[in-house]
Amino acid sequence: MTxxxxxxxxxxxxxxxxxxxxxxxxxxxxxLTLLCQMGIVMIFALSYNMLLGQxxxxxxxxxxxxxxxxxxxxxxxxxxxGKLPVTLMPLxxxxxxxxxxxxxxxxxxxxxxxxxAMISLGVGEMVAACSLMFPGFFGGEAGVSxxxxxxxxxxxxxxxxxxxxxxxxxxxxLLCTVAMHALSRTPLGRMANAVRDxxxxxxxxxxxxxxxxxxxxxxxxxxxxxxxGLAALNYEIVTAESLSARTSGLVLLATYLGGMGFFFGxxxxxxxxxxxxxxLAMVTKAWPFYFGAVFLATVLFVPGGLASVAMLxxxxxxxxQVRRAGVxxxxxxxxxxxxxxxVIALVEMAYHASGDVEGPLRILGRELDANSWGxxxxxxxxxxxxxxxxxxTWRRVAPRWHEVAQALAAGGAR
Amino acid sequence: MTxxxxxxxxxxxxxxxxxxxxxxxxxxxxxRHALIGPNGAGKSxxxxxxxxxxxxxAGRIALHGEEIQxxxxxxxxxxxxxxxxxxxxxxxxxxxxxxxxxxVLWSLGYRYSFWRSADKLxxxxxxxxxxxxxxxxxxxxxxxxxxxxxxxxxxxxxxVTIAGGADVILLDEPTAGMSRTETEQAVExxxxxxxxxxxxxxxxxxxxxxxLADRVSVLVYGRIVASGTPDEIRADVKVREAYLGAAAHA
Numbered sequence: 001m002t003x004x005x006x007x008x009x010x011x012x013x014x015x016x017x018x019x020x021x022x023x024x025x026x027x028x029x030x031x032l033t034l035l036c037q038m039g040i041v042m043i044f045a046l047s048y049n050m051l052l053g054q055x056x057x058x059x060x061x062x063x064x065x066x067x068x069x070x071x072x073x074x075x076x077x078x079x080x081x082g083k084l085p086v087t088l089m090p091l092x093x094x095x096x097x098x099x100x101x102x103x104x105x106x107x108x109x110x111x112x113x114x115x116x117a118m119i120s121l122g123v124g125e126m127v128a129a130c131s132l133m134f135p136g137f138f139g140g141e142a143g144v145s146x147x148x149x150x151x152x153x154x155x156x157x158x159x160x161x162x163x164x165x166x167x168x169x170x171x172x173x174l175l176c177t178v179a180m181h182a183l184s185r186t187p188l189g190r191m192a193n194a195v196r197d198x199x200x201x202x203x204x205x206x207x208x209x210x211x212x213x214x215x216x217x218x219x220x221x222x223x224x225x226x227x228x229g230l231a232a233l234n235y236e237i238v239t240a241e242s243l244s245a246r247t248s249g250l251v252l253l254a255t256y257l258g259g260m261g262f263f264f265g266x267x268x269x270x271x272x273x274x275x276x277x278x279x280l281a282m283v284t285k286a287w288p289f290y291f292g293a294v295f296l297a298t299v300l301f302v303p304g305g306l307a308s309v310a311m312l313x314x315x316x317x318x319x320x321q322v323r324r325a326g327v328x329x330x331x332x333x334x335x336x337x338x339x340x341x342x343v344i345a346l347v348e349m350a351y352h353a354s355g356d357v358e359g360p361l362r363i364l365g366r367e368l369d370a371n372s373w374g375x376x377x378x379x380x381x382x383x384x385x386x387x388x389x390x391x392x393t394w395r396r397v398a399p400r401w402h403e404v405a406q407a408l409a410a411g412g413a414r
Numbered sequence: 415m416t417x418x419x420x421x422x423x424x425x426x427x428x429x430x431x432x433x434x435x436x437x438x439x440x441x442x443x444x445x446r447h448a449l450i451g452p453n454g455a456g457k458s459x460x461x462x463x464x465x466x467x468x469x470x471x472a473g474r475i476a477l478h479g480e481e482i483q484x485x486x487x488x489x490x491x492x493x494x495x496x497x498x499x500x501x502x503x504x505x506x507x508x509x510x511x512x513x514x515x516x517x518v519l520w521s522l523g524y525r526y527s528f529w530r531s532a533d534k535l536x537x538x539x540x541x542x543x544x545x546x547x548x549x550x551x552x553x554x555x556x557x558x559x560x561x562x563x564x565x566x567x568x569x570x571x572x573x574v575t576i577a578g579g580a581d582v583i584l585l586d587e588p589t590a591g592m593s594r595t596e597t598e599q600a601v602e603x604x605x606x607x608x609x610x611x612x613x614x615x616x617x618x619x620x621x622x623x624x625x626l627a628d629r630v631s632v633l634v635y636g637r638i639v640a641s642g643t644p645d646e647i648r649a650d651v652k653v654r655e656a657y658l659g660a661a662a663h664a
Contacts, residue, residue: 187519187535188528190508194516197505203487204465204497205578206520215526 015177019170023163032162038274039169040230043176045254045266047223052252053260054184055216056196057109058117060248061124062224067243068100068127069093069225071138073232077146086148086159090172090229097225098218105217109210112199116213124245131240143239146232159233169230176223181263183219192216253291257298259305268306286351312408321404328397328404335389342383349375416479418443418582418612419464419495424473424483426456426463426636433459435636436473441582441629446613448623451633452656457616458500460633461586464614465497466490477582492520496580500587500616502567506560510551510570513559515542517577542577548607549573565596569603576607583608585615589622601626624648632656 022035044066051057073093076084084092108119131138138144149160159165183189191212195202199209232238241247250273258269276294280287302309316325345363352361352370361368368375419441426434433456441447449457462468464475466487475483482490505513515532518541524530532538546552549569554562559570572588588604589597601622604615617623623630624644631641632653640646640653647653 182531183528185531185533186528187524187530187532188526190512190516190532191519191526193508193512194505197507198503200467200487201499201503201505201574202516204491205517205574206488206491207526208486208488211526215528219528 012178016174019174022170023166032166034274034278036162036166036169036234037278038271039166039173040227040234041251041254041270041274042267043173043230044224044227044251045258045270046177046180046263047220047227048251048255049260049263049266050180050183050192050216050220050223052255053262053265054189054196055192055213057112057213057217058120058252059108059217060117060121060245060252061108061127062120062220062251063243063245063247064104064124064127065097065100065221065224066228066231066247066251067238067240069097069228070232070238070242071144071228072096072225073229074144074146074236074238075137077148077150077232078144086233087157087168089148089233090226093229093232094222094226097228098222100225101218101221105214105221109213109217112209112213121245124243124248128240128244131243138240139238140240143237143241145237148233148236165234169234172226172230176226177267180223184263188212188215253295257295257305259307261304262307262311265305265307268310272306284348284351286347289347315408316404319407321407324400324404324407328401331393331397332390335386335393339383339386339390342379342386345379346376346383349379415443417441417476418445418478419614420476420479421464422474422476424460424463424475425471426459426468427471433636434463437633437636437638439631439638439641441612441614443612444610446608446615446626446628448627448630449614449616449633450618450620450623450630455633456636457633458586461497461584461614461616465495465584491578491580494580495582495584496575496578497584498571498575498586498588500590502564502571504559504567504570504574507558509556510559510562511542511546511555513570514545514573514577515539517574518542518545518579521578521580545573545577549603565592565600568592568600572600572603572607576611580611582612582614585613587616587618589617589619597622 019039023032026032026035044062047065048059048062051059051062070093073089073096076092077086077089104123108116108123111119131140148165149158157164159168184192191202191207194205195207195209195212202209202212228238228242231242254269254273255266256269257272258267259265272294273291276287276291280290284290298305304311313322313325316322341363345368348361348363349368349370361370368379370376417440419439421437421439424434424437424439425432437460449460451457459468463470463483466482466485466489470483473483474481477490477493477495480493482493482495485493505516508516515538518538519525519532519535522535522538522541524532524535524538543552543555546555549572551562551566551569551573554566559567562570568588572585575585576583585604589600592600597619604613605626615623615626617626627644629642630644630647632639632647632650634656639656640650642650
């Protein structure tokens with residue numbers, strides 16, 4: 001066994017261990033629900049990255065496969081009445097995702113680039129419109145509900161308790177991650193990368209780029225369907241929301257935020273997006289604003305996503321630059337932190353001033369009155385001072401940072 | 415004996431503009447055939463017609479006696495014709511090794527396989543390594559193609575072109591923009607890797623053409639004005655007037 005493959009095995013083992021231990025560490029009531037949600041979004045985002053990162057296809061309609069997978073699963077659950085094992089139910093979602101991936105993929109992959117993006121948007125809207133036309137199947141406004149504990153109880157698993165549901169999600173997540181990673185290493189997966197980089201050249205080495213794209217769309221439809229199937233079991237209700245453009249947009253954001261250039265990027269993105277959607281939403285009404293701001297900052301400053309930030313720090317570690325980088329971080333922490341606090345204060349005050357937030361506004365233990373001038377002027381002054389401090393500090397530490405960058409470049413060329 | 419490549423009355427129009435006006439060309443099996451001509455003569459377009467990048471307006475193109483006009487590029491490639499590009503055309507984010515391996519997969523029959531790991535395909539990996547050795551890029555195997563030097567990218571371009579084992583190779587100005595020593599190395603490389611195969615090459619550098627080719631055809635304004643051995647072409651008065659004149663006196 002080579003060093004590389006042993007390293008990989010250790011990583012997979014660690015991944016599995018984290019999945020097993022997570023609900024024990026985060027055992028407080030709400031955490032388990034959160035973990036289930038994360039696991040589902042992780043599969044969904046990984047399947048999306050088969051298109052965006054691996055094949056270079058920007059899709060605005062990936063939720064179609066997720067939503068249809070969820071719908072077929074919940075109907076199968078209701079029709080099956082205890083005959084089908086719940087453990088294997090996500091497979092129903094997967095197969096329906098694959099089926100629609102084959103049908104819709106045939107239509108959407110005739111062109112790449114902007115045309116593909118537009119067609120995927122159109123197809124997404126069409127399927128979403130179907131939910132209004134066929135309320136019987138799509139459940140109309142109320143959605144379709146089911147009961148996961150009615151299924152046959154394989155090995156005495158009823159899936160009544162949330163913890164059993166979690167381990168079902170975790171098992172499927174592990175399985176799907178391994179499968180999607182393996183897929184990226186197959187001839188099809190390698191050619192998907194080749195088609196992403198240069199579809200024309202792919203033709204001149206004997207491959208039909210359209211066929212490669214089609215197969216990737218169909219297969220990613222399968223995994224999106226599995227995620228949908230798990231969502232159906234987890235929430236026990238499927239609404240038209242699950243196949244809407246909003247859901248498609250969310251998985252795009254999660255994948256990009258996490259980093260589409262790395263296989264594990266979407267996993268990070270899924271965690272961050274889920275946390276922002278739930279925990280941050282509990283803290284502040286302005287959470288969509290912060291969500292947008294974080295996404296914008298990612299696109300502008302770290303286009304490689306959070307995974308690229310993680311990889312940068314791994315390289316800092318490998319080349320022994322952590323201490324030097326740490327000095328820069330320590331110097332910048334205070335001014336940047338202060339500036340961020342000021343920005344947050346401004347956003348929160350704006351939300352308070354609009355009037356639909358109840359209760360007093362507290363920031364860093366101080367109560368601020370959003371309807372008087374004083375706090376606004378004060379916070380703006382803090383922001384100005386913090387910005388100046390950022391600039392001043394950066395001028396001091398920039399040479400150090402350039403040293404680090406140079407050492408990294410030298411390490412990379414070695 | 416059927417020719418490896420035979421063009422009969424091949425024409426190409428873009429709108430009202432006639433670029434290729436009835437080309438007849440025969441390249442025998444195992445021959446090294448150079449296509450020369452002034453800028454804008456239609457050499458690159460002719461290459462794109464043969465490799466099915468563009469559809470022909472009229473005429474027929476036969477590869478080993480089988481007509482290939484109207485087929486798609488990947489079909490033509492699968493029948494044993496491979497081409498390089500004048501402007502480097504690689505999988506720039508993939509490693510050098512991956513570039514070559516992608517180019518061998520189809521010919522080894524792996525098609526769109528998604529159930530076996532590419533790293534475990536012994537024949538594909540061995541073949542890719544062997545190609546890297548031959549083009550002298552073994553030490554750069556793990557580097558992304560996008561950050562190679564120009565000469566290295568040109569070498570990889572040739573490597574990707576020959577990797578699939580095609581028996582008819584089309585090289586479009588493989589030494590363009592290279593220094594003298596780089597050119598010499600490139601010619602040596604081309605000679606080595608096209609051993610036993612049929613080669614059609616577009617080239618501006620006359621020393622390369624006369625050093626490498628068994629036969630030379632001269633394309634001027636979309637027509638072949640002369641075709642023969644290098645000596646015949648050098649002696650041809652028409653060619654000297656139309657094209658070589660400037661180069662011969664330079």
